[in-house]
Amino acid sequence: MKRFAIAADVIDTDALRAELQDGGNGGFCVFEGWVRNRNEGRAVDGLEYEAYAELAQSEGERILAEAGALHGVDDLCCVHRTGHLKVGELAVWIGAASAHRDEAFRACRYVIDALKHRLPVWKKEHYLEGDTAWVACHHAHGEHSRTFAPDYTRQTRLREVGTEGQARLAAARVLVLGAGGLGSPALTYLAGAGVGTLGIVDGDRLEASNLHRQTLYDARDVGLPKATLAARRLAALNPSVTLRTWTEPLHAGNAADVFADFDLVLECTDDMRNRYLSNDAAVVAGIPLILASVYQYEGQLQVVEAGGTPCLRCLWPREPAADAIGSCAANGVLGPTPGVLGAMQAMEALKILLDLPRPREPALLLVDLLQHDLRRLPIDPATGCAEHGGCAAVARKALAEAQRIGDVDRRFTRLDEAAAAGYRLVDVRDAEEIATHPADCATLHIPAAQIAERAAALGEDRCLLFCATGRRSRDAAERLRRQGRGETYSLLGGLAALDTERARTHS
Amino acid sequence: MTTLHLQYYAQLREQAGVGAERVTTEAASLGELYRELAQRHAFSLPADALKVAVNAQFSDWDRPLEDGDTVVFIPPVAGG
Incomplete structure (x- = not known):
């Protein structure tokens, strides 16, 4: 038997030991990890573990399966604590039982090493001086994150950015809807640039067919929720960024409220309904919105800055029927297409946050990557929603209608x-x-x-x-x-x- | 008769089988032109689901056509 668990309460080691007892086992090896009273020279009073529970569970099970397969051990148990722990308390327990001692030792060793590197668990240390710090204890962070200081000199050297611009980025809150083909580069660049808070909304789980264009993910992540995976990857990329995740899509009832917590929104979903919802919510909340979408080898980009800039509905007033428009699944897409458009969204976001030079007249940008054709079509603010009471009135009406129909x-x-x-x-x-x-x-x-x-x-x-x-x-x-x-x-x-x-x- | 340079985006490009073409037409307006093209290429999208631009400016469907105009048809796309 193999069993992995994340536990919020004290680990019952006798019960675990009993689970592994079997007449065929002649060797039993246990590893216990305890909370230490010092870390890197500082006196520690205790600590608090926080896990991405779903991800930790599947990663833990995977590690036990690997250890079992590699070392020929059938009986493995592991429990990792979360919550507040005092010095000396048991944080992790691993037991490996096998016919002979050698493979039990090896499997046990494999599990603790792999957990240390891969389990998505953070620890918050409480120092005797009274302050606290979150320490990532998995993956690319480990010991490194304690000493990592972001270095933004390549961008602060730009005259238009400087330390003042960097401070603006650190204070900025950006929400990205959709962590897919567009969201992967957009999120990566924004995290790398040191945007202080990133929100990630994605209701999907990773599929193997996503990997040719969604560069945030690994083959081993298939089946797991993308918002959580993206947050893990971005935390590893830049530990100084605060990440917030939503693993369900937003709806007409909450979108404008969620948007109001951010300074800027990037619409990166592959869903026409969601594009209209984001448009309406951004207009109502008065938050700038950067829309992009792709089709095979081409893309569209529209920046809707707050304060009366023409919106998506100014161009296409009503959402087209779902079967009239294409999708990446139905029509195909070459991976770099959303890569280019998503990178452009990040660029536009940084331009707005840093107030860099940019065209002020509203436009739709058409990008044809096959023919190297970049076309900027100016949008006349007097047309579109302006003929129907203005973007805000149109958006409020659309949100109210969506709420009336309800979530189906x-x-x-x-x-x-x-x-x-x-x-x-x-x-x-x-x-x-x-x-x-x-x-x-x-x-x-x-x-x-x-x-x-x-x-x-x-x-x-x-x-x-x-x-x-x-x-x-x-x-x-x-x-x-x-x-x-x-x-x-x-x-x-x-x-x-x-x-x-x-x-x-x-x- | 007017001779026009046409450009197609997204599913229109796919359904037409070309990204651009030169056509000579008797259509008097953009609306008429699109009806003619929709029939020839079996376009699935109705005109009111599209935006049309002439010489890099968005335009109304009743705009008359002039020799040498570059006409671009743009459907909304949602891939990501």
């Missing part, structure tokens, strides 16, 4: 769970998609385009609509709710999210 998304890990919970399942994919990837559950088939006409077929049942990615089903569910149908929901992330969950739990 529901998260499930398996379709039969939804059926068991009393939802009638409705597959809104096209016939050919269903033929290639049938859903493994009895469902009603109504293509998204026909949902309004065929709503009667749903009766009065509570329905869960689903498609491949959750976008067409969300559109369809909202269409039905607008028609006055209650109890209509959409499977968040679609069938792709189910597959991810399955891959993760089976890995």
Whole structure:
């Protein structure tokens, strides 16, 4: 047996020892890590461990599996504490039991070394002088982070930046929605530049198909939440940055409030709904917004500075239907395309934060990376929302409408769970998609385009609509709710999210 | 008849199979031109989902066409 746990309470070592006792085991090796009374010359009174619990759990299990496979040991247990610990208290317990002593010693040694480097756990030391400090004890930090001082001289040497500009960056709070192809370079550059607080919003878990363009992540991270992974990577890149994470997408009910905690927002999602939500929330909150999106080999960039700059709705007043626009999944994308556009978003963010020279007239920038074509189309502020009461009025109305319809998304890990919970399942994919990837559950088939006409077929049942990615089903569910149908929901992330969950739990 | 230089972005480029083309048309306005092109290339997006720019300036759909105009059609894109 192998068991890894993160524990908030005192570790019961007798119970752990008993778990490992087996007639076939002749050697048992234990390692205990205790809280020490000194660290790097300073007297320590105690400490506090904080873990990214979900990530720590999966990383811990992975380490035990590796140790077992490498050294041929079947019985391994490890428990790592979190919370407040006094000097002398047990912080980590590792037990390895095996037929012979050699492999038990080796496996035990492997586990403690790997934990020390890889477990996403931070310790906050309480010094006798009364002050405290967070010390990363995993990954790229380790002992190094205690002595690491960021060096921004390459950018402070710029006349327009200087130490004053660096202080501005340190005081700045930037929210990045979407830690994917655009978010990876944007977040990396902003963390590297020393932006004081970075917020990361991403409701997705990492998929293998993300890795060709999402440079924040490793192959071993597949299946884990991207916001948490991104925070871990950025904390390693620049330990002086404060990171805040949201592992669920924002919605009409909270977006403007979350935005109000930041000075600037970068819209880096791959979701048209989210782009409109960010636009409306930024306009209402009066926060500058930098929008970018990509399609195959090209991209669009729009900077909406607060105070009446034309917004996304000035160009495209209504969100297009989910099946009318493309996506990276459906149409493909070459990795560097979002790389270029995401780097441009970081550049625009720094320009605003540092008040660097930049064009003042609003524009949409079109970037065609195949043809080396960079086109700047000025936007006339007298057109667009200005003809409908102004951006703020339009955005408030759109947010109110989105709140009225409510959140139709529901998260499930398996379709039969939804059926068991009393939802009638409705597959809104096209016939050919269903033929290639049938859903493994009895469902009603109504293509998204026909949902309004065929709503009667749903009766009065509570329905869960689903498609491949959750976008067409969300559109369809909202269409039905607008028609006055209650109890209509959409499977968040679609069938792709189910597959991810399955891959993760089976890995 | 006017001869125009056309540029397509995103799914329009994909559906047209080219990023740019020169066309000679009898269409009197941008709206008419798009209807003509939508039929020829089987564009899936309606004109009201697009922005159109002429000679690097956004334009209304009822704008008349002039020889030598460069016309750009831009759909919103969402990839990231």
